[in-house]
Amino acid sequence: MNEPYVILNVEKKVGYIEFFHPNRNSMPSDVLMQLEQTITDAGNNDAIKVIVLKSGGDRTFCAGASFNELIAIEDEEKGKQFFLGFADVINAMRKCPKLIIGRVQGKAVGGGVGLAAATDYCLATKYASIKLSELSIGIGPFVIEPVVSRKIGKTAMSQMTINAEQFYSAEYAKEKGLYGEVFNTTEELDEAVKTLAENLSTYNPEALKEIKTVFWESTEHWETLLTERAKISGKLVLSKFTKKTLKRFR
Template identity: 80%
Template sequence: MEAYVTLTIENQVGFVEFFHPNRNSMPSDVLSKLEQTIIDAGKNDAIKVIVLKSGGDRTFCAGASFNEVIAIDNELTGKQFFLGFANVINAMRKCPKLIIGRVQGKTVGGGVGLAAATDYCLATQYASVRLSELSIGIGPFVIEPAVSRKIGVTAMSQMTIDAETFFTTEFAKEKGLYSEVFATTEDLDLAVKVLAERLASYNPDALREMKNVFWKNTENWDALLEERAEMSGKLVLSAFTKKTLKRFR
């Protein structure tokens, strides 16, 4: 299957779905499409609530595309690549509609940032999480504000330092990344549908104002995440990172 980003509307709920055949790892073009699709859904009057989901069964998002990261050969290209996740997170933050996350499986790196940037996130028991960036010579700089805002600096630091461990779904729920966890994808999808359609029946003005309250004091994130992308773009050029990433090609 080829990579895609789609938007479908059912009962005033906009389902934004992304997919990449390599465990939903995200190259720049898919990230750009995802950003624009979220912006478009936010402007669509037929949509009251947004659901962010990915295709496939057991991986929500494997983070950045390693093949594209390996190809980075200068700081500007590096910054532009890491701005991909930054731009998606900022699009989610600035979207005037509530975004529900539907996480059906494991998520790594930037995928954890996407889950953290949703306003309410539901998952299956298979949705363990990992921040592996330090182990490959960079760090989760771009997604850190979103992850720390959701689970706190202590839990974020624990995940970052223990970079080769998948933390359990129970850990993610206890720390606040997930609001509810379900045994099966079918149970998850039913819960997402019920919640999203219920929210879509509420006063849209109240939902919009509530979203503003949720994201208070994040107005500096456009500049902050750009700075973090620049930081990552420099580190990814290190000999350590280049050597490490070749193992994942």
Template identity: 70%
Template sequence: MSDPYVKQTIENEVGYIEFFHPSHNSLPGNVLAKLANTIKEAGQNDAIKVIVLRSGGDRTFCAGASFNELINISDEETGKVFFTGFANVINAMRKCPKFIIGRVQGKTVGGGVGLASATDYCMATKFASIKLSELNVGIGPFVVGPAVQRKLGLSGMSQIAIDANSFYSAEWAKDKGLYAQVFESTEALDEGVKAFSEHLCTYNPEAMRDMKTMFWSGTENWDNLLADRAAISGRLVLSEFTKETLKRFK
């Protein structure tokens, strides 16, 4: 089994940020922190014009929050700190002055749907179904909710948030606006991401920066909003319902 990591490579002015965890690319606090910092640094790196966010492995893009960490949360402040990790990544993506292209090769759950939603343009395979599973364990998609709602609309977000036990297909996600393009295979996806990202690098960086600011207009309160949402999740994760449910999942 490989160790968790976050790494960045640069190729033809495209910065590829990749995260990995052996447990289906789940996201513990240390990986979230490294991911947020790497995105911030890439946004300030003049050698990078466009960013691609991807995960390691062939199957799951992201399984969301680390259940091992959730089970070990014993007080509200610790819970808030953990969920703030997701808030920090989403806010780093929101504030990054460069377009972030999502590369989603497989299923994505919970917080992973939030990451995909926070990209500026997302490309996926036909295997990249999505699920907001938080209600299943007694919490709710509070922190990632604003990012998901921004892409899927309130109707789409509430549908998958309430139907927390179902995967929704990549085509459904494309129809709702989460995915811009859906490919038949990972190989085709990678070719598409590379060509699209490198072509973006030929555009005016200043124009792209101003466009990104325009696209994210109205989210200026997310630093406070997502912090408040993290506190809600930090409280709910201590509920008896959630504690018992997490033990069964484990």
């Protein structure tokens, strides 16, 4: 069985950050912590001009929170800490002084949609359908809501949240502004990501840094906001409803 990992490779001034988990790239706390640290390090690395965020495997970009870890949560503080993992990654992406290009090769669920939305520009394949399933398991997409709403609008975000068991197509995600372009194959996606990232890496780094700041204007309060949201999820994950539902998915 493949082990979970987060790795950073630098090629032609582009920092490729790849995360992987054998369970459909779901995110346990340790992977979230590594991802946050790797994004922060890449942001501070002078050899890197642009960052690409990608995941290993070909079926799923990211299945969101690790259900096994959610089931094990026994008190509100632990619950809050778990969801803070996603908050910390989103905030690291937001504050990173470099542009982050997303490469989404397959399905994104829950927190996976949050990661895609936190990139500055995202490219995907036609297999990269999206779903916000949180409400159906007894919690809600509280931590990722600000970043998803910022990207696709509150209306689309609330529709997806309410239709919690429905996958929305990659074309829908493109229409709503989550994806910049959708490709037929992973090969085409990789070629486009590489071309875009290498091209951007030749631009004025000061201009890139300044435009990133402009993109994320009015989000300075997210440190506090996402912590509050993590608290809500941390409480709900302890409810009888959620505990019972999660056992079915174990």
